[in-house]
Amino acid sequence: MLIKVIGGHGGKAPGFRTTSYLVDGKLLIDAGSVAEGLPVDEQKQIDNILISHPHLDHISDLAFLCDNCFGLKDKPFEVYSNKITRNAIKNHIMNNVIWPDFSVIPSKEKPTINFNVIQSEQLLTLGEYEIMPVQVNHPCKGYGFIVSKDDSSVIFTQDTAATSRIWEVAKSFKNLKAIFTEVSFPNELQAVADMSLHHTSNTLKAEIPKMPADIPIFVGHLKPGYQTTLYQEIQDIGCSRISLLGSDNSNYVV
Ligand SMILES: [Zn+2]
Ligand SMILES: [Zn+2]
Incomplete structure (x- = not known):
């Protein structure tokens, strides 16, 4: 798999884009940027x-993706999420108030976007990809995903605080190649991280022993306002497996 990190941060500012990972140019994981x-x-x-x-x-960029591409594709973007997420996007974003309902544009018969509800720990097959969604420790029953193709699997926790289930489920995957996870806040904001269910460097360090051993750990979702502190604190974890994600369309082959 070729994983392009379009956005690897937890906020928007010049040089920083929010979470969007593109697999092989056709499977998008989150639509922040x-x-x-x-x-x-x-x-x-x-x-x-x-x-x-x-x-x-x-x-956020689901809205602009649809606006850019409507009428230009011969099939809709197929979106997969839990029910809370599907309802939130339909009721609060594409509700014909904040943004048009692109599930009926250009027409009901040829929509730009189509929503599909998926369940945690029920395997989803999308062409050559197998996707295992696993609920993590974040609001709205957020999912992480274990994405497999050919003989490779990659774990994307997406936003989460300390969690266990995705690491347990991952044990049944034999060819894990990488982990994409997050640190959002500096250690001095541990209370904010706990409240919002995100990692600091301290809680990521405590999480590493639960993760599959030896494979690279790519850390993203750093908040742009705290970059310097976060770089230092993540370096201070002293784990050679960790690399930091940018928001510059860098490609990772796994
Ligand atoms: Zn986030
Ligand atoms: Zn979040």
Whole structure:
């Protein structure tokens, strides 16, 4: 799999884009910055979109993706999420108030976007990909995803505080190649991290022994306002497996 990190941060500012990972140019994981970070011709090539949870930094560019691509694709973007996320996007974003309902544009028969509800720990097959959604420790019963193709699997926790189930489920996957996870706040904001169910460097450090051993850990979702502190604190964990994600369309082959 070729994983392009369009957005690897937990906020928007020049040089920082919110979570969007693109697998092989056609499977998008979260839509925080896909419209601002990818040329329209490449946006049109996306088939399926996994949405972890309905926070704005993971869904905002669904609106602009649809606006860019409506009428230009021969099939809709197929979006997969839990029910809370699906309802939030339909009721609060594409509700014909904040944004048009692109599930009936250009027409009901040829929509730009189609919503599908998926369940935690029920395997989803999308073409050559197998996706295992697993509920993590974040509001709105957010999902992480274990994405497999050929002989490789990659874990994307997306937003989460300390969690267990995704690591347990991952044990049955034999060819794990990488973990994409998060640190959002500096250690001095542990109370905010606990309240919002995110990691600090301290809680990530405590999480590492629960993770599958030896494979690389890519850390994203850093809040732009705390970059310098977060770089230092993550480095201070002293784990050579950790790399930090940018928001520059860097590609990772697994
Ligand atoms: Zn979130
Ligand atoms: Zn987030």
